[in-house]
Amino acid sequence: MKRLLNSAAALLAAAAIVSTSASAADTSFLIDCNNDKCFNTADITAMSDFLLNNGSEAKDITGDGVVNVFDLVALKQYASNYNDKMPSGLWFSGTDKEDMVFFWFNNANGSVTTAQNGNRITLLTSELKDGVLRSTADTGETSASNLMWVDDTHIDLYIDVEDTVRRLTYCGDTQDNCEDDLSGSYFTSGSYGERYFNIDGRCGNFRHYQNPQFADYCYTINGDTITFCYADGTVKKAGFQRTDRDHFSVTWDDGVTEKFTRRKFTKEDGLTYVNGILIANKSYPLPSDYGPGELTAETQLAFNEMKSAAAGDGVMLWVCSGFRSYATQSSLYNSYVARDGKAAADAYSARPGYTEHQTGLAADLNYADNRILSTPAAKWIEENCWKYGFILRYPKGKENKTGYSYEPWHVRYLGKENAKLVHDSGLCLEEYLGIDSVYR
């Protein structure tokens, strides 16, 4: 196994794997009567010889202070349970994220997967004979390492070249699914309150970064189960539900379901991006001098495509109001305040610096008022705009999230992938990204 482990390690940034050391007092060494760091029939022979005064190697298996026939019985019992018993299912070992490895044993074949990045070596053959596990990888590499059972859920692999032992802990009988990459920064909601996690790697470090007590652990997902493997050998299972690219839920063993939302803020020249999406709402204003001067080229192209598609359905679309500068919004907003008062104006119009129109990524289509509802355009936009990379930015029923009244005419360009995700989620943009929209 050593060479396979080294191959796995070579896939990591770290040059070599630092193995988990098991102490000499551990069970796997107790049954090693002849001290060759391997368990096989030679150990029973050594014990028998010792009891017949023909040998000098034996261990006090029962721990009663003397070596006698009861130790031989215990050793034989161990042998009947574990001698050349091939492990099966998913196992992991390692003490930190650089070091964590998953082993999958499925009859004669299996795999070795580095937890941090999910890189995997396939084992074509594995055979345990006379206490030695011999494997051949699909790379053609072969390995041999001594395998000793500690108990039903722990085994030690002794790697003789390095004189180290890798302790493996049983995780479950189904293979990990390293295809599911949860990497990112998350905030959570649920009855634990809001918590923050950084997930690094496909099966990598899953750290609650406000709570330093949380040890490094890796995770593996199979179907609706997520298994957390802690550095101390603890294995914890929880319910898992993937909602979409940016959301999943974990149901802990106390029954609490915690909803994870991927959310990464970046600030650039006074602009706020969340997961790469430029935000302009009541919480995240734009600098007064920011503005592309017109709809961005990408937005205009997407609108043209949408307009053609709508025309094909007999629906006319036109841009009533696209880009608006800080100065334009300023005079617009002030005129609304003069007419209706500040509170009323804030419900339907953005203060200067807070309008999405200043991004060049938003447009009011046809009539920028409720007249649009009596035309087929409103329904068409709501049902189809996501296909062209737009979302209806201020949907009905989401007024307390977006901070704005329902606007069936206002669309925001996000690109096709993000628009589809937001549309399919049934959430408004604020809910999808886990942000608010409140003047402060």
Ligand SMILES: [Zn+2]
């Ligand atoms: Zn608008």
